[in-house]
Amino acid sequence: MMRRKLFFRSLAAALPFALAAVLIMHPTRARSEDAKSAPTEVRVDNFTFGPDTLTVPVNSTVTWTNKDDVPHVIASNDGVFKSKALDTDDKYSYTFSKAGTYSYYCSIHPKMVGKIVVQ
Amino acid sequence: MLLTAGWSWLIVLYSLPVTGFLGTGATFEADANLVVQLVMAAALVAGAFLAKQKRYRAHGICQTTVLLLNLWMIGLVMWPTFRRQVNPTFPKALHRSYYAAPIAHAALGMAAEFLGLYIVLVAGTNVLPVWLRFRNWKLWMRAEFVLWLVVVISGIGTYYAWYIGPFR
Numbered sequence: 001m002m003r004r005k006l007f008f009r010s011l012a013a014a015l016p017f018a019l020a021a022v023l024i025m026h027p028t029r030a031r032s033e034d035a036k037s038a039p040t041e042v043r044v045d046n047f048t049f050g051p052d053t054l055t056v057p058v059n060s061t062v063t064w065t066n067k068d069d070v071p072h073v074i075a076s077n078d079g080v081f082k083s084k085a086l087d088t089d090d091k092y093s094y095t096f097s098k099a100g101t102y103s104y105y106c107s108i109h110p111k112m113v114g115k116i117v118v119q
Numbered sequence: 120m121l122l123t124a125g126w127s128w129l130i131v132l133y134s135l136p137v138t139g140f141l142g143t144g145a146t147f148e149a150d151a152n153l154v155v156q157l158v159m160a161a162a163l164v165a166g167a168f169l170a171k172q173k174r175y176r177a178h179g180i181c182q183t184t185v186l187l188l189n190l191w192m193i194g195l196v197m198w199p200t201f202r203r204q205v206n207p208t209f210p211k212a213l214h215r216s217y218y219a220a221p222i223a224h225a226a227l228g229m230a231a232e233f234l235g236l237y238i239v240l241v242a243g244t245n246v247l248p249v250w251l252r253f254r255n256w257k258l259w260m261r262a263e264f265v266l267w268l269v270v271v272i273s274g275i276g277t278y279y280a281w282y283i284g285p286f287r
Contacts, residue, residue: 108203
């Protein structure tokens with residue numbers, strides 16, 4: 001009788017810890033943490049976008065930082081977003097609320113092209 | 120008429136492709152401007168030959184057309200591009216060729232355009248008072264011609280610094 005009581009008490013005490021462990025190790029949580037830490041930065045350097053293709057989850061905010069010593073303008077091919085002229089170290093951010101592939105370029109130097117894939 | 124032409128031009132401009140056609144890193148408008156400038160320089164040389172042949176009326180029409188067309192190109196392409204690309208960093212980045220070339224080009228270009236307008240006013244109209252009119256025609260016109268060619272060369276330099284050099 002005492003043994004059974006002890007067993008149930010131990011079980012009751014262990015349950016919250018087990019639940020917490022399950023929650024921490026749950027794959028969806030891990031995924032969302034991954035999403036949070038996934039890079040959403042595009043570096044504009046040496047007349048290229050790095051990375052040239054960036055994959056991000058929906059509702060991510062992508063930030064472009066101009067590391068060149070000349071101005072660049074970030075503009076999407078379909079007119080969804082367009083920055084002002086970015087001087088050195090200037091940043092431009094845009095939040096992607098819909099899934100899809102967004103191709104963009106620098107409207108001053110149209111040879112510079114990039115892509116944001118929103119999943 | 121002028122308003123309609125302006126709107127039509129704007130519509131054409133917005134329907135133009137973004138990428139240029141010369142195979143460099145330039146925009147369509149930059150490539151178009153370069154070609155127009157080279158054609159205008161050729162027209163100026165042709166106009167100079169017209170003067171040498173004493174066909175002064177044809178010479179006047181040719182040089183004035185180039186001058187006014189250039190004014191149009193400044194307003195449409197060069198000034199907006201200068202404002203977008205040079206103004207944000209002016210004057211702190213003058214030591215870089217990316218900025219030095221267009222600033223030199225703009226300064227010389229403005230001098231050439233104003234001098235050209237002045238010559239047209241003196242040669243083709245009676246608007247200016249006598250004391251503001253020059254008499255030594257050849258000197259003024261030759262100076263303008265040489266200045267214009269220097270501006271064209273500095274324009275090619277700007278094109279190189281912006282659209283060829285960075286992508287080599």
